[in-house]
Amino acid sequence: MTEDLPRLKEPYSTRGQQREADMLGVYLFLASEIMLFGGLFAVIFIAHFLHPEEFVAASKKMHVAIGTANTMILLTSSALVAIAVKAARAGHARPVWRCLALSALLGVAFLGLKAYEYWSEYQDGLLPLPGARTDFTSPREHLFMNIYLIATSLHALHLTIGIVVLSLFAWLVRSRRVKLPAGATATETAATYWHLVDIIWIFLFPVLYLAR
Amino acid sequence: MTANPPSYLNAGHTIRSWLLTTDHKRIAVLYLVSVTFFFLVGGAAAGLVRADLLTPEGDLLTNEGYNRAFTLHGVIMVWFFLIPSIPNVFGNFLIPLMIGARDLAFPRLNLLSWYIYILGGLFTLIVLLVGGVDTGWTFYTPLSSMFSNGNVVLVAAAVFIVGFSSILTGLNFIVTIHRLRAPGMGWGRMPLFVWSHYATSIILVLATPVLSITLVLIAAERLFGLGIFDPSLGGDPLLFQHLFWFYSHPAVYIMVLPALGVISELVAAAARKPVFGYSFVAGSSIAIAIIGFFVWGHHMFVSGQSMYASAVFSFLSLAVAVPSGIKVYNWTATLYKGNILLDPPFLFAMSFIGLFVVGGLTGLALAMLSIDVHVHDTYFVVAHFHYIMVGGTISAYFGALHFWWPKMFGRMYPLTWGRITAATIFFGFNLTFFPQFILGFLGMPRRYHVYAPEFQTLHVLSSAGSTLLGLAYLLPFVYLGYSLVAGKRASANPWGATGLEWTVPSPPPKHNFVEIPTVTGRPYDYPVDKEDRR
Ligand code: HEM
Ligand SMILES: [Cu+2]
Numbered sequence: 001m002t003e004d005l006p007r008l009k010e011p012y013s014t015r016g017q018q019r020e021a022d023m024l025g026v027y028l029f030l031a032s033e034i035m036l037f038g039g040l041f042a043v044i045f046i047a048h049f050l051h052p053e054e055f056v057a058a059s060k061k062m063h064v065a066i067g068t069a070n071t072m073i074l075l076t077s078s079a080l081v082a083i084a085v086k087a088a089r090a091g092h093a094r095p096v097w098r099c100l101a102l103s104a105l106l107g108v109a110f111l112g113l114k115a116y117e118y119w120s121e122y123q124d125g126l127l128p129l130p131g132a133r134t135d136f137t138s139p140r141e142h143l144f145m146n147i148y149l150i151a152t153s154l155h156a157l158h159l160t161i162g163i164v165v166l167s168l169f170a171w172l173v174r175s176r177r178v179k180l181p182a183g184a185t186a187t188e189t190a191a192t193y194w195h196l197v198d199i200i201w202i203f204l205f206p207v208l209y210l211a212r
Numbered sequence: 213m214t215a216n217p218p219s220y221l222n223a224g225h226t227i228r229s230w231l232l233t234t235d236h237k238r239i240a241v242l243y244l245v246s247v248t249f250f251f252l253v254g255g256a257a258a259g260l261v262r263a264d265l266l267t268p269e270g271d272l273l274t275n276e277g278y279n280r281a282f283t284l285h286g287v288i289m290v291w292f293f294l295i296p297s298i299p300n301v302f303g304n305f306l307i308p309l310m311i312g313a314r315d316l317a318f319p320r321l322n323l324l325s326w327y328i329y330i331l332g333g334l335f336t337l338i339v340l341l342v343g344g345v346d347t348g349w350t351f352y353t354p355l356s357s358m359f360s361n362g363n364v365v366l367v368a369a370a371v372f373i374v375g376f377s378s379i380l381t382g383l384n385f386i387v388t389i390h391r392l393r394a395p396g397m398g399w400g401r402m403p404l405f406v407w408s409h410y411a412t413s414i415i416l417v418l419a420t421p422v423l424s425i426t427l428v429l430i431a432a433e434r435l436f437g438l439g440i441f442d443p444s445l446g447g448d449p450l451l452f453q454h455l456f457w458f459y460s461h462p463a464v465y466i467m468v469l470p471a472l473g474v475i476s477e478l479v480a481a482a483a484r485k486p487v488f489g490y491s492f493v494a495g496s497s498i499a500i501a502i503i504g505f506f507v508w509g510h511h512m513f514v515s516g517q518s519m520y521a522s523a524v525f526s527f528l529s530l531a532v533a534v535p536s537g538i539k540v541y542n543w544t545a546t547l548y549k550g551n552i553l554l555d556p557p558f559l560f561a562m563s564f565i566g567l568f569v570v571g572g573l574t575g576l577a578l579a580m581l582s583i584d585v586h587v588h589d590t591y592f593v594v595a596h597f598h599y600i601m602v603g604g605t606i607s608a609y610f611g612a613l614h615f616w617w618p619k620m621f622g623r624m625y626p627l628t629w630g631r632i633t634a635a636t637i638f639f640g641f642n643l644t645f646f647p648q649f650i651l652g653f654l655g656m657p658r659r660y661h662v663y664a665p666e667f668q669t670l671h672v673l674s675s676a677g678s679t680l681l682g683l684a685y686l687l688p689f690v691y692l693g694y695s696l697v698a699g700k701r702a703s704a705n706p707w708g709a710t711g712l713e714w715t716v717p718s719p720p721p722k723h724n725f726v727e728i729p730t731v732t733g734r735p736y737d738y739p740v741d742k743e744d745r746r
Contacts, residue, residue, distance in 0.1 A: 021392070025384075032418065032420070035417075035420075036421035042455070043440060043451060046454075047448070128437070129436065130437055142446045143445060143446030146432075
């Protein structure tokens with residue numbers, strides 16, 4: 001059983017202790033990420049509460065179809081990542097790297113769709129970027145689009161990091177630089193980060209797209 | 213005793229062995245050097261501010277120069293000294309020793325967090341070189357987002373970066389405290405210093421990201437014109453204040469909770485008695501951490517938030533004083549009939565208690581709506597927070613330095629000089645900041661360097677006090693520096709104190725414990741053998 005766990009490092013006396021510490025560290029890191037987005041959500045809720053009608057009107061201009069498609073994509077990738085973790089614990093390398101790579105690809109697809117969405121918003125005069133032509137009907141709509149752009153681009157940044165991490169892991173497992181099941185904790189760490197990025201989207205989607 | 217392994221100090225001599233170390237004790241020393249540096253830079257800016265205030269016309273600095281000097285002072289002192297000082301120097305050094313661990317849970321992350329701190333510091337110094345900022349340490353919008361001609365984005369980046377370092381340190385502490393306690397060290401046997409760092413770390417991990425996102429929003433506003441706070445884009449400047457204080461009120465506890473932990477250790481060691489009401493003192497740290505998240509609105513009584521909100525925030529702010537009061541009460545009870553020795557650490561602790569009480573009581577006064585409306589944004593507020601942060605936190609920092617110095621470097625310093633320093637700091641401090649309470653009450657607004665002539669006497673007193681205070685802060689450089697070369701060797705337990713850190717040699721060996729200890733008794737099991745002393 002002990003060979004299943006990663007190498008014992010400096011301050012620890014048992015591998016179980018080390019594993020628990022690693023996982024606790026990951027959860028705390030995620031908690032701080034949630035607070036990061038928590039600040040943004042607070043802004044969204046307060047702004048929505050102060051200007052309900054304008055916000056609903058602004059939200060109606062979102063491309064719900066793209067948003068929904070992206071939600072489905074992320075949900076699928078999350079499921080794949082969960083399968084990868086199961087397989088990693090069981091020590092089967094091949095399903096692990098395949099699932100991880102596929103998830104990373106889905107992440108890329110998400111970004112592609114997102115880019116397309118930004119582009120069409122740009123065409124509609126909705127994207128408040130510097131130098132872009134915009135025609136907002138009210139300052140509130142402008143505010144809504146500001147929040148939307150900041151929130152989704154911050155999310156996209158996190159997703160990009162996630163894609164890099166998953167691809168790296170897929171490669172490490174495939175090339176046997178990470179041995180399974182010894183590397184299961186590490187796989188779990190990467191997977192948990194991916195889930196977090198998904199969950200943030202699951203909350204962003206309704207408050208931005210479905211607030212109608 | 214059997215032959216000891218070499219101490220952490222001489223386990224390697226190259227610069228490389230220091231800059232790439234993962235030993236929490238060496239990282240603590242790296243922090244000691246770097247926070248001392250920033251303390252000096254921030255102190256120099258303060259000196260400039262006080263010198264300018266000597267005359268009502270403020271003829272030393274221009275308006276712009278004055279704004280830049282106090283902003284720099286605030287930014288450096290808050291983010292590069294007060295927040296990191298006690299946790300990163302003493303927390304780093306002591307937490308593993310106190311709980312019987314060989315290191316922090318993530319040694320490399322710990323080193324990384326020092327480098328991040330240095331990176332943030334470099335950004336700040338660059339800002340200093342290219343001309344500074346003038347927004348005040350609070351970066352209030354719309355000044356910061358629209359009008360300020362300074363380098364707001366650079367400073368925001370600096371604070372963002374150093375925040376990341378805080379988060380990593382907090383995370384490291386929490387995991388270490390949860391997972392690496394020695395056998396037998398239950399939660400009820402943990403030193404109070406560790407408890408207070410645990411509470412601090414929770415705030416660091418949960419509140420700092422809110423500051424980060426706020427800074428991101430400001431940067432987005434300045435760089436890309438994406439307005440969240442700008443009314444012309446539909447935004448709301450008040451929102452900034454909410455976000456900022458949601459972090460920054462808890463942040464004041466980031467600064468003061470570690471200090472409270474230090475004082476509990478110093479008081480127990482000085483009285484040579486178990487801490488009175490151990491579990492209340494421990495629990496009050498957690499209570500402060502939790503309530504501290506719900507009081508931010510007391511910084512915004514006059515900002516135009518609703519009356520009801522103000523009333524609720526006022527009430528909650530009064531509530532946060534209760535756990536602080538518990539601590540002061542329990543320290544006093546611990547000292548009662550104690551066998552007290554007037555060593556420097558104890559004098560610093562007494563000075564802490566006195567100044568903290570004044571700061572805390574005036575905090576209560578400020579938390580009452582009626583008083584705050586009168587003295588808001590006057591020198592009264594300046595005096596209040598300096599009593600807590602400078603009088604409190606920095607006294608505790610110096611107390612810690614004088615208490616654990618022999619442990620860290622294995623040398624004793626001349627105690628008389630320590631006593632003189634403690635007394636001078638206390639006196640200089642009161643001379644500097646007490647006049648500011650009066651100034652504030654008389655209506656002297658903060659952040660102005662041109663003032664009515666009738667305020668001059670009080671300002672001169674304050675500047676004189678600050679000169680004395682500055683000199684007193686420099687004294688330890690002399691005798692602590694001297695102790696490193698010529699000080700008497702310190703025994704393992706020079707103060708006759710309890711705690712695992714005193715069971716290992718001074719300075720401790722590289723991996724702290726040859727064998728991980730098993731804890732069998734309660735903490736603060738005084739008295740310890742008398743022969744042990746010094
Ligand atoms: C008993 C607990 C405390 C209460 C009830 C309290 C209350 C207050 C209030 C109401 C203000 C706002 C005054 C105004 O702007 O009009 C204030 C300001 C301030 N307090 Fe406290 N305080 C307490 C403890 C502390 C502690 C422990 C610290 C720091 C370690 C601290 C640091 C500050 C700072 C930095 C400011 C000024 C913020 C600024 O730049 O505007 N306070 N306090
Ligand atoms: Cu406050």
